[in-house]
Amino acid sequence: MGCAIVAVYAALRVALESDTLRKLPFLNVLSFAVAGSIALIIPHPLSIVAAAAYFVGSTLESNAIASTFAGGLDRRE
Amino acid sequence: MNPEFLLGSVLLLVGTIAAAFPRPRTYLNRLINLEISAWGLLLLMLSYNEALALLTFGGVSALTVYIFVRVLQKKEAAV
Amino acid sequence: MPSPAPLQEDWIAVNEVLVLAFAILVILGALLTIRESDPFRKLISLGIMIGGVMPFIVDRGLLDVAIAIALIAPLSTLFTLMVCGRGES
Numbered sequence: 001m002g003c004a005i006v007a008v009y010a011a012l013r014v015a016l017e018s019d020t021l022r023k024l025p026f027l028n029v030l031s032f033a034v035a036g037s038i039a040l041i042i043p044h045p046l047s048i049v050a051a052a053a054y055f056v057g058s059t060l061e062s063n064a065i066a067s068t069f070a071g072g073l074d075r076r077e
Numbered sequence: 078m079n080p081e082f083l084l085g086s087v088l089l090l091v092g093t094i095a096a097a098f099p100r101p102r103t104y105l106n107r108l109i110n111l112e113i114s115a116w117g118l119l120l121l122m123l124s125y126n127e128a129l130a131l132l133t134f135g136g137v138s139a140l141t142v143y144i145f146v147r148v149l150q151k152k153e154a155a156v
Numbered sequence: 157m158p159s160p161a162p163l164q165e166d167w168i169a170v171n172e173v174l175v176l177a178f179a180i181l182v183i184l185g186a187l188l189t190i191r192e193s194d195p196f197r198k199l200i201s202l203g204i205m206i207g208g209v210m211p212f213i214v215d216r217g218l219l220d221v222a223i224a225i226a227l228i229a230p231l232s233t234l235f236t237l238m239v240c241g242r243g244e245s
Binding site: 001004005007008011012014015020023024027030031034037038041042044046047049050053054056057058060061062064065068069 | 171173174177178180181184185188194196197199200201203204206207208210211214215217219220222223226227229230233234237240
Binding site: 080081084087088091092095100101105106108109110112113116119120123126128131132135136138139142143146149150153 | 175179182183186187189190191193195198199202205206209212213216218220221224225228229231232235236238239240
């Protein structure tokens with residue numbers, strides 16, 4: 001339950017931030033909170049795998065957005 | 078009335094309206110707004126416990142986005 | 157009229173506070189995605205919405221589906237990022 005409150009707080013911080021590049025650390029905080037919440041939500045041995053998969057996926061997505069926003073791979077020439 | 082059903086129908090309705098009338102009228106905004114509606118449909122499928130439909134729709138949704146992106150790139154290269 | 161399938165009661169471990177919190181996440185992400193105009197900001201808000209949807213899938217006990225969706229959903233964002241590179245700015 002604490003993880004969900006952290007997630008809502010991080011979402012509010014992302015919503016109220018005006019700089020685009022400064023939104024991304026709070027998006028990472030939200031992903032960590034949601035991953036912890038997924039791991040704690042049901043007692044099943046496969047739920048930790050689901051949390052790890054969401055963790056990897058959301059971190060990859062956030063890094064891809066940051067990399068493309070900061071200039072990305074220069075494919076020209 | 079599950080929370081998933083209610084949330085999914087709200088998301089489907091809002092996403093469809095946003096994809097039909099995007100605010101800056103570009104194809105990219107239309108494509109991103111279409112994803113809201115796709116996740117709403119996924120929540121509706123979840124509300125009826127359709128595991129195989131969820132799995133198939135998740136895969137096909139990514140494939141559809143890839144095809145739309147290729148079409149947009151081809152259109153940008155032609156102009 | 158066929159009624160929806162009954163809930164699997166033994167898997168529902170989420171109390172009302174968690175449902176309310178993730179519903180807030182989903183609605184906030186969707187409204188923010190519609191309101192923004194920059195594609196990068198729209199994708200960040202879409203990430204908020206996906207983070208809100210994912211615990212609902214886990215809550216039903218469909219863990220294999222949750223693993224597959226969690227690995228497929230960033231691919232969709234990556235494909236969208238291919239077309240919205242910093243063209244004019």
